[in-house]
Amino acid sequence: MDVVLADRLQFAFTIMFHYLFPIGTMGIAPFIAWYNFRALTTGDRLCFQAARFWTKIFAVNFAIGVVTGIPMEFQFGTNWAAFSAKTGSVIGQPLMMEGVYAFFLESVFLGVLLYGRERVSPALYTASAIVVWLGAWLSGFFIVVVDAWMQHPVGYSIGPGGRIQLRDLAALVFSPFAAWQFAHVVTGAIVAGGFILAGVGAYYLLAKRDVEFGREFVRTGVLAALVSSALVIFPTGDRNSDNVTAYQPIKLAAMEGLFKSRHGAPLAIIGMPDVAGRTLIDPVFAPDLLSFLAYGNFRANVAGLTSYATALWPPVELTYYAYHVMVGLGTIFIAVAAGAAFLLWRRRLFATPLALWALLLIMPFPYIASEAGWVVAEVGRQPWIVYGLMKTQTAASPNVVTGETIFTLIGFVGMYFLLGVLFLFLTLREIGIGPADEPAPGGVPAAGLGAEA
Amino acid sequence: MTSLAAFCLIGGMLSVYTLLDGYDLGAAAISPFLTKTRAERSAVVESIGPFWSGNEVWLVAAGAALFALFPQAYAVSFSGFYLPFIVVLWLLMFRGIAIELREHLPGVIWMDFWDAAFSVSSALLILLFGVALGNLVRGLQLDANGYFLGTFSSLLNPYAAAVGVLAVVALAQHGLAYVAERVDGPLGERALRHVGRLWWLVFVAYLAVTAATVAERRSDLASSPLSIVASLAALGALGAVWWFAGRRRAAPAFLASASFLAGLLVAAAATMYPYLIRPYPGAAGGLTIFQASPPTATLALTLLISSVGLAAVIVYSAFVRRRMALKVTVHDDRSV
Structure with a gap:
């Protein structure tokens, strides 16, 4: 195997596994802050218990997010030395700011959240919950700044030896590409967080236990999921598409499976890309719609893949399918959240098992x-590691061989399998114990250090 | 000038990491020899539980600072020591989940497993960090681009191994002093007595490593007087550890232990300067802070931003520590 392919597989595996946990931390942290805030201001017992329950779930999520995040930071150096040496003075900057301005904040105050219930005042405790939320989002922001620069490099100059140097920090950090990408990422995380709340609540309602909590979680979760799943599509998703259209037209063509340039390009709802035949098999088209979405004009010309050299194409199938899976699921989220919100409004949701099952299974x-x-963003960026500036093929460590990368990839797979099993086991166990002070019958009391008991 | 400041910033961040996470790692490594019951082991974990993650961020942030300030050195060192680095990552992961997951189940086997994982991974991490530092001080065989040329086994030379041993005993002592300071009752008192016993090993290891460093580097030690001063200051701090441990004063003993580590790290950094990656005497290559850094304007801005941020970190970390300062007590063993 080509060493670059082995490096890419390792990065894809470790980042995709890692990202499962930031989704949880970014998506659940606002709800913990919210329940703590309400418990502090109203003295409501239910909110207090809800905050404690979600903090326990968050703790497992955060722990696995932290330990799987550390390799990400260092893999740039171990596996992608040529890329790091060439671009470090640019992308090292937001990574350092992430550590200094966000990760410290999150970690130091999470210590208060997990161990400080009986050691600090309720006001400081609630403030810590809010700070952990801000830290989690800020952390995400700086990481997205790195990726946005790789998608659309700004604020740099080329120095001696072809090194890329930072020229304008503000242009890097406040890049509009990064702002819309971050907004899309964070609303996506709240969709997940909202549906997690609603799903766990639906489980309690269906199991006829902890019913008060079930109702509260379903209510809050459905509303959060409805608002965020709308925001994911408009304006954040829409503006991301605009940026792709403007700066990465080849990626756009691959996402849409558009091989031949045309005026009034149709939007493929479904269909299977046949790269060798340069066509979509069995497509269902919405006529002219792609031209409208991309350029706001039904007759606008959209450039197809064949107007570019094949060497500049990303892997078309993966980009196309990932994009269609994302958009299809996004549409389903709106439908499910809107349906649940309608039943909630009609006061029928808690008594409609089918809707609760839908919330549980989603x-x-x-x-x-x-x-x-x-996957759309990163696979679609290929063959570039920094769009237009550096090819992925030239980015790997020159002195690391395929065997080493495969060995460590296997090690990561084994380690992460263990972590995944532990995460599911401990999270499902906390859900099984439930949020009430008195555990449900059959539940096991939580292990207690004094601070947790 | 900015290059020197950048070198000091990264050295400073790594030193803070050693002083802070050093007690987490040291307490974990020494825990099997210190504790007698599962409840005592729980108390050791509880004493570091709220802080370890914030402590570890100093390492992550220092790594990112190296990336931003000296990208060439970051790229060359991380890929040059590919397998040892990945092993360090795996051990850091094990250590982290051991602390965080141990408390989630009351089961005896569960806790014992994570306690063992916690102690073994921490001890190995200290050893690997020590061996790495030893090799950086001694110098490495490098090619013209600064990539490592030697073999895995050449990293385990006697000098680096001696530094590894010093790191293990010195951080174990640091961890004991921390537990003595943080935990009430017999466990804290026992930890302080153990400091007095382990001290002799630290002292011997210090003398051995100092003598070996003089032997390895006799030609150029005279050119870095700071390393001699810092090394002697470390010796003085080590004496203070002995003094305070003998007088049963945990907090000053811990501070003295921190000063001892700081002295050693300053001495190590001073012998390395101006190299980030130093060639083994006689070999070519090596990366100095002047070769490896980006232009001055970028560097100065990065330094400013990170210094402001780190100052804020120090303020709020100190605030949180003060608020969380309640001493840990050993709970009886009824639950397990």
């Missing part, structure tokens, strides 16, 4: 949609 899908979105 829980994994926001994760799939988020991962698919990143």
Whole structure:
């Protein structure tokens, strides 16, 4: 195997596994802050218990997010030395700011959240919950700044030896590409967080236990999911598409499976790309719609893949399918959240098992949609590692061989399998114990250090 | 000038990491020899539980600072020591989940497994960090681009191994002093007595490594007087550890231990300067801070931004530590 392919597989595996956990932390942290805030201001017992329950779930999520995040930071150096040496003075900057301005904040105050219930005042405790939320989002922002620069490099100059140097930090950090990408990422995480709340609540209602909590989680979760799933599509998704159209037209063509340039390009709802035949098999088209979405004009010309050299094409199938999975799921989220919100308004949701089942079973899908979105962004960026500036093929470490990368990839797969099993086991166990002070029959009391008991 | 400041910033961040996460790692490594019951092991974990993650961020942030300030050195060192680095990552992961997941189940086997994972991975991490530092001080065989040329086994030379041993005993002592300071009752008192016993090993290891460093580097030690001063200051701090441990004063003993580590790290950094990656005497290559850094304007801005951020981190970390300062007590063993 080509060493670059082995490096890419390792990065894809470790980042996709890692990203499952930031989705959870970014998506659940606002709800923990919200429940703590309400418990502090109203003294409501239910909110207090809800905050404590979601903090326990968050703790497992955060722990696995942290330990799987550390390799990400260092893999740039271990596996992508040529890329790091060439671009480090640019992308090292937001990574350092992430550490200094966000990761410290999140970690230091999470210590308060997990161990400080009986050591600090309720006001400081609630403030810590809010700070952890801000830290989680800020952390995400700086990481997205790195990726946005790789998608659309700004604020740099080329120095001696072809090194890329930072010229304008503000242009890098406040890049509009990064702002819309971050907004899309974070609303996607709240879709996940909202559906997690609603799904766990639906489980309690269906199981006829912890009913008060079930209702509260379903109510809050459905409303959050409805608002965020709308925001994911408009304006954040729409503006991301605009940026892709403007700066990465080849990616756009691959996403849409558009091989031949045309005026009034149709939008493929479904269809299978046949790259060798340069066509979509069995497509269902919405006529002229792609031209309208891309350029606001039904007759506008959209450039197809064949107007570019094949050497500049990303892997078309993966980009196309990931994009369609993301968009399809996004549409389903709106439908499910709107349907549930309608039943909630009619006061029938809690007594409609079919709707509760839908909320329960939809829980994994926001994760799939988020991962698919990143596949579109990153696979669609190929063959570039920094769009237009550096090819992925030239970015790997010159002195690391395929065997080493495959060995460590296997090690990561084994380690992450263990982590995944532990995560599911501990999270499902906390859901089984439930949020009430007195555990449900059959539940096991939580292990207690003094601080947690 | 900015290059020197950048070198000091990264050295400073790594030193803070060593002083802070050093007690987490040291307490974990020494825990099997210190504790007698599962409840005592829980108390050791609880004493570091709220802080370890914030402590570890100093390493992550220092790594990112190296990336931003000296990209060439970051790329060359991380890929040059590919397998040892990945092993360090795996051990850091094991250590982290051991602390975080151990408390989630009351089961005896569960806790024992994570306690063992916690201690073994922490001890190995200290050893690997020590061996790495030893090799950086001694110098490495490098090619013209600064990539590592030697073999895996050449990294385990006697000098680096001696530094590894010093790191293990010195951080174990640091961890004991921390537990003595943080935990009430018999466990804290026992930890302080153990400091007095382990001290002799630290002292011997310090002398051995100092003598070996003089032997390895006799030609150029005279050109870095700071390393001699810092090394002697470390010796003084080590004496203070002995003094305070003997007088049963945990907090000053911990501070003295921190000063000892800081002295050693300053001495190590001073012998390395101006190299980030130093060639083994006689070999070519090596990366100095002047070769490896981006232009001055970028560097100065990065330094400013990170210094402001780190100052804020120090303020709010100190605030949180003060608020969370309640001493840990050993709970009886009824639950397990």
